[in-house]
Amino acid sequence: xxxxxxxxxxxxxxxxxxxxxxxxxxxxxxxxxxxxxxxxxxxxxxxxxxxxxxxxxxxxxxxxxxxxxxxxxxxxxxxxxxxxxxxxxxxxxxxxxxxxxxxxxxxxxxxxxxxxxxxxxxxxxxxxxxxxxxxxxxxxxxxxxxxxxxxxxxxxxxxxxxxxxxxxxxxxxxxxxxxxxxxxxxxxxxxxxxxxxxxxxxxxxxxxxxxxxxxxxxxxxxxxxxxxxxxxxxxxxxxxxxxxxxxxxxxxxxxxxxxxxxxxxxxxxxxxxxxxxxxxxxxxxxxxx
Amino acid sequence: xxxxxxxxxxxxxxxxxxxxxxxxxxxxxxxxxxxxxxxxxxxxxxxxxxxxxxxxxxxxxxxxxxxxxxxxxxxxxxxxxxxxxxxxxxxxxxxxxxxxxxxxxxxxxxxxxxxxxxxxxxxxxxxxxxxxxxxxxxxxxxxxxxxxxxxxxxxxxxxxxxxxxxxxxxxxxxxxxxxxxxxxxxxxxxxxxxxxxxxxxxxxxxxxxxxxxxxxxxxxxxxxxxxxxxxxxxxxxxxxxxxxxxxxxxxxxxxxxxxxxxxxxxxxxxxxxxxxxxxxxxxxxxxxxxxxxxxxxxxxxxxxxxxxxxxxxxxxxxxxxxxxxxxxxxxxxxxxxxxxxxxxxxxxxxxxxx
Numbered sequence: 001x002x003x004x005x006x007x008x009x010x011x012x013x014x015x016x017x018x019x020x021x022x023x024x025x026x027x028x029x030x031x032x033x034x035x036x037x038x039x040x041x042x043x044x045x046x047x048x049x050x051x052x053x054x055x056x057x058x059x060x061x062x063x064x065x066x067x068x069x070x071x072x073x074x075x076x077x078x079x080x081x082x083x084x085x086x087x088x089x090x091x092x093x094x095x096x097x098x099x100x101x102x103x104x105x106x107x108x109x110x111x112x113x114x115x116x117x118x119x120x121x122x123x124x125x126x127x128x129x130x131x132x133x134x135x136x137x138x139x140x141x142x143x144x145x146x147x148x149x150x151x152x153x154x155x156x157x158x159x160x161x162x163x164x165x166x167x168x169x170x171x172x173x174x175x176x177x178x179x180x181x182x183x184x185x186x187x188x189x190x191x192x193x194x195x196x197x198x199x200x201x202x203x204x205x206x207x208x209x210x211x212x213x214x215x216x217x218x219x220x221x222x223x224x225x226x227x228x229x230x231x232x233x234x235x236x237x238x239x240x241x242x243x244x245x246x247x248x249x250x251x252x253x254x255x256x257x258x259x260x261x262x263x264x265x266x267x268x269x270x271x272x273x274x275x276x277x278x279x280x281x282x283x284x285x286x287x288x289x
Numbered sequence: 290x291x292x293x294x295x296x297x298x299x300x301x302x303x304x305x306x307x308x309x310x311x312x313x314x315x316x317x318x319x320x321x322x323x324x325x326x327x328x329x330x331x332x333x334x335x336x337x338x339x340x341x342x343x344x345x346x347x348x349x350x351x352x353x354x355x356x357x358x359x360x361x362x363x364x365x366x367x368x369x370x371x372x373x374x375x376x377x378x379x380x381x382x383x384x385x386x387x388x389x390x391x392x393x394x395x396x397x398x399x400x401x402x403x404x405x406x407x408x409x410x411x412x413x414x415x416x417x418x419x420x421x422x423x424x425x426x427x428x429x430x431x432x433x434x435x436x437x438x439x440x441x442x443x444x445x446x447x448x449x450x451x452x453x454x455x456x457x458x459x460x461x462x463x464x465x466x467x468x469x470x471x472x473x474x475x476x477x478x479x480x481x482x483x484x485x486x487x488x489x490x491x492x493x494x495x496x497x498x499x500x501x502x503x504x505x506x507x508x509x510x511x512x513x514x515x516x517x518x519x520x521x522x523x524x525x526x527x528x529x530x531x532x533x534x535x536x537x538x539x540x541x542x543x544x545x546x547x548x549x550x551x552x553x554x555x556x557x558x559x560x561x562x563x564x565x566x567x568x569x570x571x572x573x574x575x576x577x578x579x580x581x582x583x584x585x586x587x588x589x590x591x592x593x594x595x596x597x598x599x600x601x602x603x604x605x606x607x608x609x610x611x612x613x614x615x616x617x618x619x620x621x622x623x624x625x626x627x628x629x630x631x632x633x634x635x636x637x638x639x640x641x642x643x
Contacts, residue, residue, distance in 0.1 A: 052642040113508070117517045137517070138503045220503025221462040224641040235358070236464055237634040 031244035044245020053229060053246060060225040064209035067147040071155035071204050072197065074148070079160045079193075080185075094160070097153050109146055109217045116142050116218070138220025146214040151207065155200035162196025163189060206254050226250060322565050323348040327364065327374035329552070330355060332425070334585035341572050347565050364389070364557070372560040373569060375425050378551045382415035382623045390421040391556045393567055398423075400574035407613065408591035411551055414621035422553035423570045426588040428525035429549055429611050429619060430466060431542040433510060435535070438519035446474035446543045448520065450493060455500035459512050459521035462504035464637040467494060469548045469622060470522060479548055479620050482629040491636040495643060513538060524550075526588035528608035540608040546618025549611075551591075 035041050047053055082093050100108060115121045116137045123133035136142050166189060174188045212227030226246065233243030326338075330353040338349045352369060354360040357380035364371060364384075376384075384390055395401055408424045416422040434443050438457065449458055449470075461467055469479040471490040481487065502518050509521040510531040523531070528540035554573070556566045572578055579592035589611055590596065596610060604610050624630070 052638050055642050110508070114515075117512070117515065119516045216462065217508070220501075220505065222498070222501065222504060222641070224638070228641070229638060232464075232634065232638065237631070238358070239634075 028244045028247060031240050032248040033245075034241060036239075036241055044242050045249050046245075047242060048226075048246055048249035052224075053226065056224045056226045056229050057250070059223065060209050060227065063143060063147060063225065064205050066144055067151060067208040068155075068201055068205045070144070070148045071152050071200070072159075074152060075156040075159050075200070076190075078156060079163050080189075082160060083163055094157075097156065101153060105150065106213065106217070108150070109214060112142070112146055112149065113137070113217055116145070138218070138222060140219070140223060142218040142220075143214055143223065146218040147208045147211065150214070151204040154203040158196040158199040158203070159193055160196070162193040166192050202258060205257075209254070210250065321348055322346065322562060323350055324372045324560075324562065324565055324569055325350045325352065325369060326569070327352045327354065327360060327371040329353065329360075329375065332375065332552070332586060334581045337573075337578055337581055340578070341569060344572075345565075345568060347568065349569075370559045371557050372562070373554055373556055373566050375552055375554045378412075378415050378553070379622050379624065381422055381553055381555055384555065385416060385421055389558055391558050391560055391563060392420045393423075393556050393563065393570070395419060395423065397567065398571040398574060400571055400576070403574050403576060403579065403592050403594045405591060405593045405596075407616075408551070411549060411621060412553060414623050416553075422555050423574065424551055424553045424591040425573070426526075426586060427549065427551040427591055428589045428608075429542045429616075430461075430470060430522065430524055430547050431528065431540055431607075432520050433513050433523045433528045433531050433538055433540050433608075434520035435513055435516065435518075436537045436539055438516075443520070443539070443541055444544050446470055446545055449522070450474060450497050452500055454519050456502055457519035458497075458501050459509045459518045460497075460501050460504045461509060461522045462506050464633050465622070466522065466548070467504075467637075468633050473543075473545045473547055473618070473620075476545065479622055480624040482624065482626040484629075484632060487629060487632055487636070491640065494640055498640060498643060525608045525611065526586070529587055529606065532606065532608065540606075542607065542611065542615045542619065544615075544618070546620065549616060549619035549621050551621060 032044050033040055033042070035043075048057060082090055085093060113120075117123075118133070118135065118137055120137065122136070126133055136145070170192075171184055171188060174184050179187065210227045210230075212225055212231045215221070215223055215225045215228055230243050230246050230250075233239045233246065237243075324347055326349055328351070333351075338351060342348055352363075352371065354363055357377040360374065360376050361380055361383070363369070364374065381390075404424055408427065409419050411427070412419060412422055412424060432443055432446075432448070439448075439454070448454060449460070468487065468490050471493050472479045472481060472486065475486070475489055475493060477483075477486045477490070503512070505512065505521075510523050510527045512518045513521045513523075514531050514534045516535075523540075525540060525542075528538070532538050532540065554570055556563060556570075560566050573582070574592065576592070576594040579590060579595045580598065583590045583592070583595050587609070589609060596604065599610065607615070
């Protein structure tokens, strides 16, 4: 297949991005920098700094950071176990992980609500074994459980892909040179998994920061994330300008934080990775970036 | 070869799709009468539409939306020319004020008298001369409570604010609804535009927040059904369903009064075939049709012929047939004042930020 044909294959994606990313983005930017009357203003963007919005923003950041960290901490041990499994059981494990995603996201959250509520399944079990019931429903902790549950596969899968691609020989070599299991992990496996980790962070951090449904359903609508404020501006207050302004402020923040990861990746990781992974998979670095 | 086959299949499919689209167009434009009807989802028995077409030969194109705001946006966008729409009281007021409604000759309706006089009176809040709208369903906002978890009679909004049921209360996650009931609790009109009164309601909501288990919308009823909360602020229609799931539940409209809401039909100014539209509205008022819709939706019906057919037990259920005495203090929400709405939106964010 020649180069031109190959580029042609990307055209559906190209058309999709123009229609559903670029154009909406332009519309949002237009709203963000104008007043309801249509004159230019920076007020909508700067509104992120007022007390209520700032509080919601920082709370969202906190939730997103904790969620991302928990996902990472949960993903590595699981990946290390799954990696050692026979290929057929490995596929089964991954299938199991993805299975819940076949069900609607809102339904899964409602299921969590059932589990966590004060007369819910969790408290029923706790009381059955003689423990005190927990008051998790409609709290901060319930939101964390919801986002971690929802985004965990998006962290685990890229890390798994990165680690599964490490040649057994590389690990054997490290062991031959006297590295213990911990050193093998910290000096070989972890560094080689960083591209996967980075895509995982990108996919988990951003949506967990901007989600609002979890806060409404599991947080009982008592805790306000920046996503809730933006939603209110769009759906109930009909203030699309302010909603767009806050979205743009959030986007800028996300871009800045993502710029660090991407730049870092290209400069430092490239030569090493190319050597380890061999020349037959030249596109992996691009994907990770 | 393989590629040829696939190409042929794709072309074939494209041709079929194109033909079916053309087909649709020609039926609609072929001299038959059609009405484009816009309604909330699940707010009309689909059989009723088929029956109307069978009886009159008028085709119905049915469009749905979720909220009055969605409807307004879609209607105003103008991509589809709607002939009839059914929406909330305050939205009807806005549409009538904006000149979007077309007067209809309700006195010519054969089944006009099936709709009780009080409902025409309630409608005057947004349609003072009863010349634009025909009531579809109506109801109240009140307290759904679990009789096994409360002590004494629940007859006042006070139970939500006095701390007695701290941690056992579910409020509506809706700016307008939460403010409305709080304003009524404080003895103000729920249509107030007075800043001091709105701020007083905010202070009450703020003081109440620590006692609130959650602010929910659709799940509010389920939490009481499941026994996770002692009471919730819900719409009467939701309360009726809740009672079906858990017989310990009761619904009450507090004595301070509440919101009385009506969803009504109006004919838009774009409607070319007003006669057909009136025929449709008259048809909806007919006893057997109103009965079908009632059994499909189970909200309070303004159709007295249907109410007369209810069992005594059903008629005693306040969530199904509101007690007219309790309606004395109730108000229809008709406020369209932007400054007041904006203030409530701002205060709601402040409430949630606390």
